Amino acid sequence: MNINAPLKKGRKYDQVLAGAREVFLREGFEGASVDQIARDAGVSKATLYSYFPDKQALFMAVLTSQCQMQSEQAMGIEILQRPVPEALYSIARSFLDFLMSDFSVEVFRVCVAESARFPELGRAFYDSGPKLVLDQIADYLASERVQRDLDIADPYMAADQFLQLCRADMLLRKIFSIETSAAPEDMDRVARETVATFLARYQRR
Template sequence: MDAIATAPIRKGRKYDQVLHGAREVFMRDGFEGASVDDIARVAGVSKATLYAYFPDKRILFFEVVHSECERQAELAGSRIDESAPPRDVLTTVAWQIVPFLLSDFARRIFRICLAESDRFPELGRAFYESGPALGRARMTGYLREAAARGELRIDDFDLAAEQYSELCKAHVWTRSAFGVQTEFSQAELTRVIDGAVDTFLARYGV
């Protein structure tokens, strides 16, 4: 992943256009099935222009994933007041995590990374570092601050952050990932999120 993640990305006036076309093709055809010709056609650029921005298809895939995860992180950051009581913060965080996990984008990217894990394990690592790892780091930071204020009792902050993420997946994630259930009602999501918050605070609340 390091070579992909650190590869220089040229940004110009057609960068967003290329990224948009690549996202559409990757989501439709997967990583292996997505051809550079199709991506260039959907993006409305020449192959030469595409290669000028992204010389490797894996770099392009990583940038599609990274840009979406970054957008989600910015959106979550604008909605979360980390100075609020833990129940409020945890609830808001969960309402960012769960809908994203169940989105068509996250589900398809997960399947692509899983399908390509033997040949291109760096794709999965790129997704993990761009999404789950960043989310865990931010959650760990919040938990440390809340504990310092005396709002939570936590010894292992990394583990607690992972546990909360897993609690938010209960009932819905495996059903969604395997296509058993792709639509969830507001009541189902509320049940999962309230349960995650209650369980977490029962363990770590003061």
């Protein structure tokens, strides 16, 4: 399996991704079949295989596309131009929306379950998801705009701390099916407290 092999794109590429996303979310990685994905996407198996060599590559393409879309929403230019506390709140809230989504939790479960058999799947998941977010937030924290307000010597460490504060306990409760969803007001509260705690540590005096 070569997860990092370049994938050609075409007219039905997005159609295949949309169908695959629904099947993976509904059936999980192990339960999802290429036949079912092709049916849900409304394409032939030959068309599907013309884009993706195997189910693992398709799974990672779905994950990557979702992470990129989330990143564009959370780290858009308009958001990053706001005052730092407002920008941090928007980033935290957007991150929580994605983190607590059914898709994100299911992907996390799948990658943990499959990473022993397919270590490259775990690496690809980390690189296209957690590491991507961490790198982007670290770049933002290292920017001149942020450094005027915050005293951050190690942006990468600060970004990791920020994300860990966002996760709080609600992620574990959902992963373990203790709760099936997070209320918007709870995510708002966690985002606000994340920013307050982060600023208390790093704001210039």
